Amino acid sequence: MGSGGAARRRHFDPITKCSTVEPRTTQTVAANLDGTLLISPTAFPYYLLVSLEAGSLIRALTLLLSVPFIYFTYIFLSENIAIKAFVFITFARVRVRDVEMVARSVLPRFYAEDVRQDTWAVFSSFGRRCIVTANPRIMVEWFVKEFLGADVVIGTELECSRNGERFTGFVKGKGVMVGEKKREAIVKEFGDALPDLGIGDPVTDHEFMAVCKQGYMVPRTRCDPVPRNKLLKQVIFHDGRLVQRPTPFVALLTFLWLPIGFCISLFRVYINIMIPEKIARYNYMIQGIKLVIKGTPPPPLKKGQGGVLLVCNHRTVLDPVIIAVALGRKVSCVTYSISKFSELISPIKAVALSRERERDAANIKKLLEEGDLVICPEGTTCREPFLLRFSALFAELTDRIVPVAINMKQGVFYGTTVRGHKLLDPYFVFMNPRPTYEVTFLDQLPAEITCKGGKSPIEVANHIQRVIGDTLGFKCTNLTRKDKYAMLAGTDGRVANKKESEKEKYK
Numbered sequence: 001m002g003s004g005g006a007a008r009r010r011h012f013d014p015i016t017k018c019s020t021v022e023p024r025t026t027q028t029v030a031a032n033l034d035g036t037l038l039i040s041p042t043a044f045p046y047y048l049l050v051s052l053e054a055g056s057l058i059r060a061l062t063l064l065l066s067v068p069f070i071y072f073t074y075i076f077l078s079e080n081i082a083i084k085a086f087v088f089i090t091f092a093r094v095r096v097r098d099v100e101m102v103a104r105s106v107l108p109r110f111y112a113e114d115v116r117q118d119t120w121a122v123f124s125s126f127g128r129r130c131i132v133t134a135n136p137r138i139m140v141e142w143f144v145k146e147f148l149g150a151d152v153v154i155g156t157e158l159e160c161s162r163n164g165e166r167f168t169g170f171v172k173g174k175g176v177m178v179g180e181k182k183r184e185a186i187v188k189e190f191g192d193a194l195p196d197l198g199i200g201d202p203v204t205d206h207e208f209m210a211v212c213k214q215g216y217m218v219p220r221t222r223c224d225p226v227p228r229n230k231l232l233k234q235v236i237f238h239d240g241r242l243v244q245r246p247t248p249f250v251a252l253l254t255f256l257w258l259p260i261g262f263c264i265s266l267f268r269v270y271i272n273i274m275i276p277e278k279i280a281r282y283n284y285m286i287q288g289i290k291l292v293i294k295g296t297p298p299p300p301l302k303k304g305q306g307g308v309l310l311v312c313n314h315r316t317v318l319d320p321v322i323i324a325v326a327l328g329r330k331v332s333c334v335t336y337s338i339s340k341f342s343e344l345i346s347p348i349k350a351v352a353l354s355r356e357r358e359r360d361a362a363n364i365k366k367l368l369e370e371g372d373l374v375i376c377p378e379g380t381t382c383r384e385p386f387l388l389r390f391s392a393l394f395a396e397l398t399d400r401i402v403p404v405a406i407n408m409k410q411g412v413f414y415g416t417t418v419r420g421h422k423l424l425d426p427y428f429v430f431m432n433p434r435p436t437y438e439v440t441f442l443d444q445l446p447a448e449i450t451c452k453g454g455k456s457p458i459e460v461a462n463h464i465q466r467v468i469g470d471t472l473g474f475k476c477t478n479l480t481r482k483d484k485y486a487m488l489a490g491t492d493g494r495v496a497n498k499k500e501s502e503k504e505k506y507k
Contacts, residue, residue, distance in 0.1 A: 012206070012215040015199060020121045027196040029126040030186055030208065033133040033140060035201035036218045037123060037148065038114045039225060040245075043135050044086070046107055048246045050139060051090045053106050053239075053419075054098040061255060063089045067248050079204065083134055083156070083176045091136070091158055092169025099167070101419060103142045105488040106240035111143045113245065115226040119199060119218055123148070130154065130195060132186060132208055134178045147231045154185045182208040236386050236479065239418045239488045241428060243410055254412060261412070261431035268430040273347050278328045280347075288434055293326045295441035298372070298402050300329060307331075307372040308444070309394060312404035313387055313468050314376035316415045317425045318437075319406055323374050324348050326439045332367045333374040334360075336481070357393065364397050374404075377461060379481040381416045385474045388481070390465045392457035399450035402441065403464045405471040409436040418488040440471055 035041035044067065052060035066089060074082035091099070123129060130152040131144045137155030144150040157172040174181055186195065186208045198205075198212030201220075209215035228234060244250050268287050272280050284291050298308045310331065312319055320333035324347070332349040351367065353360045367373045377390040395401070408415075408429075415429030429435055447453045449463055469476045485491045 012200075012209060012217045015118055015122060015216045015218050018122050018197070018214075018216045020125050024125045024196070025127040027126050028128040028130065028190070028193070029123055029197045029199065030130040030132055030195040030212060031119065031123055031199040032182075032201055032205050033131055033135060033144070035220070036199055036205075037116060037119050037131070037144075038111070039116045039223060040114050040247075041201065041220070043139075044248060045110065045246045045251075046135070046139060047086050047090045048251055049106055049110065049240065049242070050094075050099060050102050052242070052246075054094050054102045055090070059089070060251075064248065064251050064255065079134075079178055079202075080176045083178070084171060087136060087156070087158065087171060087176075088169040091167040094167050095165060096138075096160060096167060097165070099138055101488070101490065102240075103139055105238060105418065107139065108143045108147060109235045109238040109240075110245050111140075112147060112228045112231060112235050113225055115148070115231065116218065116223050117226050118223055120148075120226045120230075122197075122199065122216070126197070128152075130186075130189070132177065132182050134176055147233050147235075149232050152189060154182070154189060179204040180207050183211055186211060234384075236382070236384050236477070237484045237487050238383065239420075241413050241417065241420065243412055243414060257412065257433070258431075261433070262427065265427040265430035269345070269426055273345060277324050277330060277347075280325045281328065284325065289430070290434060290436040291322065291326065292436070292438040293441075294439070296443075297327050297441045298444065301371060306398070306400070307368050307370065309368060309398050309401050310372060310374045310404050311390075311394060311401055311464050312374060312376055312406050313472070313474070314378045314381045315383075315406050315408040316381060316429050317422075318415070318429055319376060320350070320374040321347055322406070322437045322439060323404060326441075327372070329372075331372040331374050332370065334364060334367070335376075336379055361393065361397060364394065368398055377464075380484055382484070383414060383416065385472070386479075387465050387469050387474050387476045388484070389478050390461040392461040395451055395455075395457035395460035399445070399447060399452040401445045401450065401460070401464070402443075403445070403467050405440040405442065405468045407438045407472055409438075418485060442467060442471065 031037050034043050048060055048063055051063045066085065070082050070085050073085065129148065129150045131140065131150045132154040133140060135155050136158050137153055138158065140155060141153045144153055154177060156177045159168045159170045159172040160166065161168060177185065182205065195212045196214065198209035198215040199218060200206065200209050200215070201218045242254065246254065268289065272283060275283055281291060301307050310323060312323065320331065324331045330348060332351065334351050334353055336353055351363055364373065375394050377394055378388040379391060380388065382388055410429065410432050411434065412432050413428045415425050417425060449455055450460060451457055465476050482492050
């Protein structure tokens with residue numbers, strides 16, 4: 001009781017007075033997360049993301065509707081009870097595996113945009129770093145270890161069912177990691193070698209800060225976030241449908257827009273199926289879809305002449321359709337996989353690749369004989385300003401290659417997913433109030449830069465990747481579809497064909 005009273009009476013200077021000049025590579029720091037290392041003082045947006053992406057829309061709506069009552073409890077009754085309420089609504093009967101994947105694939109993008117600059121300058125100067133937070137450890141551990149370099153993560157532990165597959169919705173052990181429980185956890189973790197510095201935000205953090213050799217408070221003042229390229233890693237791949245961090249107000253607006261946006265997307269998708277590409281561009285303008293066309297599109301093919309191969313980066317499933325509208329004429333496209341329904345409603349001819357090199361090459365050649373063909377050699381979409389490695393197969397098949405740079409702006413929903421229902425991707429694109437596509441047609445490759453001119457397929461593919469990257473201001477990488485799916489879904493990104501499915505069925 002005496003040590004707790006001393007902690008409450010102790011004064012801590014603001015973090016701005018902490019020196020970041022002196023070397024601290026041999027010292028240890030312990031810091032709170034919400035309102036300390038993160039700008040946001042509340043973890044609600046991250047609970048909502050977990051409830052939506054690992055749970056369901058109904059669960060997320062329930063969490064949003066409970067906010068007034070939970071915030072009232074937090075402010076006037078008990079921080080401990082309020083956090084337990086958030087935990088129960090978010091995690092009850094949710095699969096552990098789903099939460100783990102959301103923590104890896106969805107949350108890091110939002111966390112990375114929320115890191116406080118002044119606290120990060122101090123935290124990152126220490127050699128050993130500890131995070132102590134009231135948040136469930138499973139939510140934050142991946143991000144703080146990979147992006148902030150945390151060595152130790154102390155958070156609220158969640159109770160699982162007997163088989164360990166689902167959460168019960170209750171906290172485990174001594175309860176929520178707040179107040180004195182943080183102090184006890186720090187003492188247990190570090191023993192006599194207590195942290196050299198403690199950083200906190202709420203008054204309840206005074207308990208653990210008091211046992212550190214020094215302590216600093218983070219004031220509730222406006223602060224710029226750390227540029228994402230200044231963290232230990234950059235977010236290249238991420239999943240989830242929401243574009244904006246779902247604060248209570250943003251989440252409310254998003255859910256109110258959802259039924260309206262869905263009706264608008266149905267109209268946008270199905271009305272354009274029946275309209276010729278020449279007219280579709282003007283129809284886009286009426287429907288609020290902004291299409292910006294730059295460069296000089298290749299002219300229509302002449303009789304007896306094969307088509308042009310339009311090689312573009314991949315932003316959404318609609319890229320080939322948008323290129324057809326920008327050209328004002330029909331094109332074909334090849335894609336990694338396509339459902340029968342998507343093939344049925346597609347306004348252009350779409351052919352799925354089989355992953356058999358000779359067969360795919362024959363199909364591409366045949367399509368080029370029929371007319372212009374769109375191909376996305378990245379093999380999958382990338383939301384961030386990066387380009388994945390381009391497959392070189394296309395370069396072997398023709399020397400009439402036109403690079404096309406595509407960018408897409410989405411304000412509310414992402415039109416791509418790894419773990420969700422891909423069938424809904426085009427609808428989510430058009431559920432945005434003002435989806436914006438920018439298509440830049442670049443010059444056709446000169447003969448000396450094609451395989452016919454003596455270049456290898458890999459050299460041609462790398463050249464096109466660089467040209468598109470320079471046009472868009474995107475960074476070229478050697479990452480592949482396999483890397484993306486391993487990161488976001490724990491798979492290799494392969495879509496089983498019928499034969500493979502049958503083999504798996506009878507194993």
